[in-house]
Amino acid sequence: MAKKKLTLDDIFNDDDFGLLDSKVKASTVKTTEERLIDSFEEINVFIDKNEREPNKSSMSEYGLMAKLKNFRDNEEQKKILKPYDRYNLLGDIELEEKSIDDILSDEDDFGLLDSDKDLDIFKFKHTPKPKDRAEADFVAQRKPMKEREFAKYEKMFLQVHTEIKEGKRKIKPFRNIEKNLHVGDFYLMNGVMLYLESANLKTDEVELGSGNRVRKEGRTRTVFENGTYSNMLFRSLGKQIQNDGKLITNTYQDAEHNLFVNSGLLKEEDIQSGWIYVLKSKSNKREIAETRDLYKIGFSTGAVDDRIKNAKNEATYLFADVKKIATYQVYNRNADKLENLLHRFFAHACLDIDLYNKYGQRLNPREWFVVPFDVIEQAIQLVLNENIIYYRYDLETKKIVLKKQMQ
Numbered sequence: 268m269a270k271k272k273l274t275l276d277d278i279f280n281d282d283d284f285g286l287l288d289s290k291v292k293a294s295t296v297k298t299t300e301e302r303l304i305d306s307f308e309e310i311n312v313f314i315d316k317n318e319r320e321p322n323k324s325s326m327s328e329y330g331l332m333a334k335l336k337n338f339r340d341n342e343e344q345k346k347i348l349k350p351y352d353r354y355n356l357l358g359d360i361e362l363e364e365k366s367i368d369d370i371l372s373d374e375d376d377f378g379l380l381d382s383d384k385d386l387d388i389f390k391f392k393h394t395p396k397p398k399d400r401a402e403a404d405f406v407a408q409r410k411p412m413k414e415r416e417f418a419k420y421e422k423m424f425l426q427v428h429t430e431i432k433e434g435k436r437k438i439k440p441f442r443n444i445e446k447n448l449h450v451g452d453f454y455l456m457n458g459v460m461l462y463l464e465s466a467n468l469k470t471d472e473v474e475l476g477s478g479n480r481v482r483k484e485g486r487t488r489t490v491f492e493n494g495t496y497s498n499m500l501f502r503s504l505g506k507q508i509q510n511d512g513k514l515i516t517n518t519y520q521d522a523e524h525n526l527f528v529n530s531g532l533l534k535e536e537d538i539q540s541g542w543i544y545v546l547k548s549k550s551n552k553r554e555i556a557e558t559r560d561l562y563k564i565g566f567s568t569g570a571v572d573d574r575i576k577n578a579k580n581e582a583t584y585l586f587a588d589v590k591k592i593a594t595y596q597v598y599n600r601n602a603d604k605l606e607n608l609l610h611r612f613f614a615h616a617c618l619d620i621d622l623y624n625k626y627g628q629r630l631n632p633r634e635w636f637v638v639p640f641d642v643i644e645q646a647i648q649l650v651l652n653e654n655i656i657y658y659r660y661d662l663e664t665k666k667i668v669l670k671k672q673m674q
Contacts, residue, residue, distance in 0.1 A: 300347055307348045310335050314354050325421065327494030330459055337458070409495045417494050419669055423657065424460055424492040427453050427515065441514040444505030445483065450645070451654040456512040460492040466501050517653035541568045543595040543606060545643055546575065548635075550587035554620065560639045560665075561618060562592065566606035582622055582630040592640060595647055605650060612646055612655060613638055615662045639665055 310331050313321055321331035338344050339357060349360045412420075430436045438455065441447055448454075450466050468485040487504055489497045497504075508514075546563040548555055555561065563584070567574040571594050578584035597605060610617075610633070618635040636643075638660070645667055649655040661668045 303344060303347060304351055306334060307338060307351055310356065311351070311353060314356075320356070325494075327417065327421075327492070330491075330493030333458065409491070409497045412490070412494055412496050414494075417490075420462060420490045421492075421494075423462060427460065431515070437516045438513045439516060441505075441508045441512055444502060444509070447514055448501065448505045448508070449648060449652050451649045451652045452517070453515040454508050454512055455515065456491075456508055460515070462490045463504070464488045464490055468501060541566055541597050542571050543597055543609070543647060544571045544574075545592040545594075545640065546584070546589040547592050548585050548587050548589055550585050552585075552587075555585055555587070558618070558637060560637055561635060562638065562640060562643060563589070563635045564606065564609050564613070564643065565634055582624060583632055583634060585620075585632060585635070586622060586624075593644070595651075608650055608655065609643075609646060610634065610636075612650075613643075613660055616660065642667060 310321065313328075313331055321328040321335065323329050323332065335356060338348060345357045345360050349357055427436060431438065436453075441454065448463065450463055452463055454461050454463070464487075466485055466487040468483045483501055485501050486498045487501050489499065489504060491497070544565050544567060546565065548561060548563070550556060565574075565583075571591060575584065575589055575591065578589045579587055613636045616636045616638045617633055618637060620632070620635075622630045622632065624630060642660070642665065646655065646660070649658060649667070657670060658667050659670050660666075
């Protein structure tokens with residue numbers, strides 16, 4: 268018996284494994300126009316809830332008010348947003364009616380009208396670029412903060428705005444993520460101020476054609492002056508600031524701030540003024556060896572290894588050899604005063620111990636502190652970016668917290 272000749276319909280209908288099923292996946296990357304509409308919708312939602320336009324009564328409202336002003340001043344954006352303007356915030360706008368000729372002469376985003384010479388399956392015109400992915404991460408992760416929770420940050424933002432007006436802070440270009448993106452610093456992104464509160468960073472070694480390079484990555488907690496926060500990735504945040512933002516320098520006002528002479532941007536003419544180092548004792552004395560999180564915070568104008576090579580004979584090192592945990596190069600700052608500032612910050616956690624030298628003299632070293640190392644690192648960064656004055660060390664929780672006047 269001759270086999271029946273299969274038609275195309277027979278083949279397509281006999282797809283037991285679903286190999287020919289095709290499901291179109293929606294893109295999760297928003298276009299510039301979609302992000303613009305989302306931003307305008309934030310204002311609509313505010314008016315839905317409050318039955319009025321945003322004003323200067325709070326920083327979160329101020330951000331929305333500034334956005335609305337920008338929309339009203341931009342004729343191109345007004346044309347895009349007018350169909351979504353349910354409260355007539357943008358006024359009367361004459362929208363152009365396009366003819367067939369206009370449509371055909373417009374930019375053909377999807378290449379549907381391209382000639383054959385332009386068709387190339389190896390040209391991925393609509394694959395999200397790294398910049399687009401960074402923007403998507405930036406937008407997707409933002410969440411509103413409760414008013415009570417945001418209050419302490421609002422005071423910080425207001426103070427920074429005041430310091431900018433008074434010339435105590437400056438707005439400068441942001442160029443290098445590794446050098447210029449620091450926990451405790453303020454930045455501008457699309458005209459909105461943000462505060463990088465914390466970052467859970469890991470350091471990876473990336474192999475490049477020009478050689479290996481160490482880079483940081485991890486989730487951040489970033490607070491924005493419009494009352495939202497984000498847990499976006501460290502490098503995504505940095506790329507956004509590089510593309511559409513600025514660096515806000517730190518102040519030079521208080522006596523403590525006299526330690527600093529620039530915004531942290533290292534230049535060829537910058538002068539290394541010393542080293543801040545963190546050490547751990549190798550002492551066999553029971554009261555020292557059994558004390559957890561015991562570290563010395565010190566200062567040296569020369570090489571740290573030279574400074575500590577005679578440690579076992581010096582009271583400042585508890586008459587024992589030490590292990591070097593970390594060192595920090597200090598540029599354009601009085602490193603001696605910086606060390607004293609750290610000692611004052613951790614004063615309540617200072618080790619209280621009496622030692623005796625070979626002559627029987629009693630000595631009481633004051634440079635050893637019972638503080639977790641990660642907290643010491645955080646404090647050093649806060650000193651270097653000049654935001655230490657907003658914080659204090661909580662001895663009970665062993666954490667750095669905002670001072671009461673900032674809460």
